[in-house]
Amino acid sequence: FQIGAQLDLADQTENLRLADIGIYSSILWHGNDSTTMSYPYEIRDELKRYIELGGNILFSVYKPSNAFELCASYPVTFAPSSFISEVLGISAAGLSNNARFKYALPNWANLAPMQVDSLKTITTMNGHIFKVESLTPLEANQIMYSYGSDYTNDTAQGEMNGVPIAVYHEYGSGQTVTLSFPLYNMELPGARAFVDEIFNNYFNEPLDADDPANNHTPALSILSNYPNPFSRSTNLPLSLQD
Numbered sequence: 001f002q003i004g005a006q007l008d009l010a011d012q013t014e015n016l017r018l019a020d021i022g023i024y025s026s027i028l029w030h031g032n033d034s035t036t037m038s039y040p041y042e043i044r045d046e047l048k049r050y051i052e053l054g055g056n057i058l059f060s061v062y063k064p065s066n067a068f069e070l071c072a073s074y075p076v077t078f079a080p081s082s083f084i085s086e087v088l089g090i091s092a093a094g095l096s097n098n099a100r101f102k103y104a105l106p107n108w109a110n111l112a113p114m115q116v117d118s119l120k121t122i123t124t125m126n127g128h129i130f131k132v133e134s135l136t137p138l139e140a141n142q143i144m145y146s147y148g149s150d151y152t153n154d155t156a157q158g159e160m161n162g163v164p165i166a167v168y169h170e171y172g173s174g175q176t177v178t179l180s181f182p183l184y185n186m187e188l189p190g191a192r193a194f195v196d197e198i199f200n201n202y203f204n205e206p207l208d209a210d211d212p213a214n215n216h217t218p219a220l221s222i223l224s225n226y227p228n229p230f231s232r233s234t235n236l237p238l239s240l241q242d
Contacts, residue, residue, distance in 0.1 A: 018046045021055070026203040028195065031061040032182040040067045044083045051087055052172030056203040058195070059176065060183045062131050065093040074133075085138070088178050089169025092136035098156035100128035101181060103148030104165065104190075110201070111144060112193035114186045121185060126150070133180040134163035142168050144177065168202075175202060 021027060031037045040047060040059075051057060065071040068084040075094040078085040085091055104114035118127040128149060137143055145166035151158030165180045177198055183191045199205040 015043050016046060018049055021046065021050050022053075024055070026056040026199060026205050027058070028199075029057055029059045029061070030183060031067070032184040033062065037061045037063060037067040038070060041070055044068065044087075048083060048087050048171075051174035051176060054173035056175045057177075058179075058198055058203075059088075060179045060181070062180070062182060063095070063133055064088070064090065064135065064178055064180055065133060087169070087171045088167065088176050089138045089142055089171070090135050090167055090178060091138050093180075094134040094136075094160075094163070095131065096156070096160055097130060099132070099147075099160040100125065100130055100149050100151060100157040101132040101147055101160070101165075102128045102150055104145040104179075104181065104186070105148045106145055107143045107164075111197060112190050114145070114183075114190035114194060116185055117187045128157075129181070129185050132160070132165060134160060135165060135167050135178065135180050137164060137167045137169070144168050145179070177202070 029040070031039075040061075047057070059067075061067050064084065065074075065076055065078075068088065069076075069078065069082060071093065075092060077092045078090065080086065102116045106113055116127060116129055121127065121129050132147065134147065143164040143166070145164070147160045147163045147165050149158050149161055151161070153159065153161050167178050169176050169178075183195070
């Protein structure tokens, strides 16, 4: 886990490979584009292998069904062999464009509640955002958060109240957490508490990114080459630390 390492996929000219992400033990995958987020679909095989081998990923994106399976209509049920079902533990998804989302209500006692930051949505939304999917997990105990709003259940804006919007799953030797809302749009204290809880207590990444006293030592380092100087070839020793 390399604290502070950041990769902007918009700058990538080629798809990520397992070799690119395999150097990290845990990843926070964030996207706040509400129109399209299909990049994960293009590298599903690499993501699947990464998680299977023990990598952990927290996905925070709009429309996971589109991001991982290119689905554009609702409701949708996923085949057991699909990436989103097998690897992320999500069996179905739903969406109402009329519904308005404001609160991520925790289903687990150790999780912090989260609320949309009114400064990160448009005024006409009254402190809400939309395009937040429901995510049906393979097992009920995998539901981490439910959908909440300021509207009553019998209104179009409140019709998704109570549906699951965050799913925890174990696949192979790795773990995944999938949110159908972007953490970017949430108030900072709740979002930070949630990320800390997941990375510290689930992904077993004990370092606090806010603590400057924590110096991370890379697990893989390249030592001095030999011979040096050289003409046509040289050796680059690698050091792997436990």
